[in-house]
Amino acid sequence: MKRAILVKRNDPRSDERKNELQLSELRELAHSAGYTVVGEIVQTRHPDHRYQIGRGKAEELALQVRDMDAEKVIFHNPLTTMQIYNLSETCRREVIDKFQLILEIFATRATTHRSKLQVELARLEYELPRAKAVISILKKEERPGFMGLGGYENSYAQDVRNRINRIRDELESMEKDRDSLRRLRHAKGFALVALAGYTNAGKSTLFNSLVKEDVMVKDMMFTTLVPTTRSLDVEGRSVLLTDTVGFIEDLPHWMVDAFRSTLNEIFLADVVLLVVDSAEPPETIRRKLLVAHETMWEQLQEVEIVTVFNKTDMLSQEELDGRMLALGYLAPNPVAVSARTGVGLDALKEELRRHLPRWERISISLPLSEEGMSMTAWLFKEGVVHSISYGDSIDIDLEARDGVINKARSFAKEHAMVP
Incomplete structure (x- = not known):
């Protein structure tokens, strides 16, 4: 594994506990990217415009x-580009920040054409405001005079803009196709449910437990970059469950924008299962729930949210009760589960069923004939038959979406089974 040193500058009046959590998260990110952390440097001060940390601390870092x-x-x-340049010159090593590290992780996890385009878009969005400074630094020895490379710098920046626009157009076209697919799924009676939450909360493990599949699960951040969708039966309702990319604190707008089409799997869902790692300290859970809500808030005003307190097998009932009580204001419709052991999954399905889009429920009579039996078989497939009895007619207690209800009523009327 590659050897790395982590550096964090803390603001003088910042919260000590939050600083510790952020450094711990940086360690996790480095591990996820394949680095072995061989050293850490932390400094509390206001930012230095040349090195981010102080000049003396930068020299200590180089040693x-x-x-x-x-x-x-x-x-x-x-x-900034200048800080990266100065630090790289001082340390004689490559220097990156947290967002470049996340891009490294995303690049290694991108397996589809769409996800690769999203990673490239995020990289270009990161690079664009720095393009002129990068060229200035790389070419400064070749310039005949001050700003002598202006034309070349502007050309490079324009090339970046052009590539960004082409990628956005292609992603937009892909998203239109996905929107059509979502509408078709709704028309077919599928409810759309998305797993969301902070990265490494156990979403993929929960996904596997619910749909009984084997999506890759590792104890590292951002194992899910490409959304995976599978069908799930929830007490007779057909649901399409999607595992999505995790959230992380302080993601810049350019990264959120680049992965907008992936986040749409969450934003366009009927129900969101917001997964949290209940084994973490309460303050950590609170901070991660806030990040999740901030990421989703503008888009999810009307969407039902079920909060899944996962990994309950790793703490006592008393600890779990305390966390759920303390965090209730951030955790709508809470359910406690252990995706690893399967405890609580039935309760989760019951809660999910309560929040699915409502279907109409009717009692209807169909003729006891070959056509009536064929219609009955179709209703079993397309809706939820709560009860059925056979006599002079087929009497059904049915719950289904509007299209199915209307077709059943028309059939019964056509065969004189309704007034």
Whole structure:
């Protein structure tokens, strides 16, 4: 594994506990990207415009890089192009920030054409405001005079803009196709349910437990980059369940925009299962729930949310009750489960069933004939038959979407089974 040193500058009045959580998350991200962390440097001060950390601390970092034979330096703080250049010159190693690290992870996890386009778009969106500075730095020795490379810099930036526009057009076209597919699924009676939540909350494990499949699960961040959809029966209702990319704190707008079509799997769902790792400390859960709500808030005003307190097998009932009580204001419709052991999954399906889009429920009589039996078989397939009895007619207690109800009524009327 590649050897890396992590660096974090804390603001003088920042919360100590939050700083610790952010550094811990940076460690997890580095691990997910395949790095071995061989050193850490933390400094509390206001940002230095040249190095982000102070000049003396940057020189200390350079010594640690050499002593630990580190291959890369990873900052938690966003870095400007000039800061990256100065730090790289001082340390003689590649220097990146948290967002570049996330892009590295995304690039290794992207397996479909769409996800690769999204990663490239995010990289270009990150690069665009820095394009001029990058070219200035790389070419400064070749310039005949101040701003002598202006034409070349502007050309490079325009090339980046053009590529961004082409990728956006292609992704938009793909999204139109997916919208058509969503509408078709709704017309066929499928409710759309999305798993959402902070990265590494156990969404993929829960997905596997519900649909009895084997989507890749690892104890690392962003294992799910390409959404996976499977059918699920929820007390007779046909549901399409989608596992989605996890959230993370302080994602910049350019990264959210790049993965907008992936997030639409959440935004266009009928119900969102918001998954949290209940084994984490309450303050950590609270912070991650806030990130999830902030990410989804504008788009999910009318969408039903069920909060899934996962990994309950890792704490006592008393600890679980305390967390669910303390976090109730951020956790609508809470359900406690262990995706690993299967405890609570039946209760989760019951809660999910309550929040699916409502279907009309009617009692209807069909003729006891070959046509009536054929219609009955179709109703079993397309709706939920709560009870059925056979006598002079076929009497059915049916719950279904509007299209099915209307067709059943028309059939019964045509065969003189209704007034």
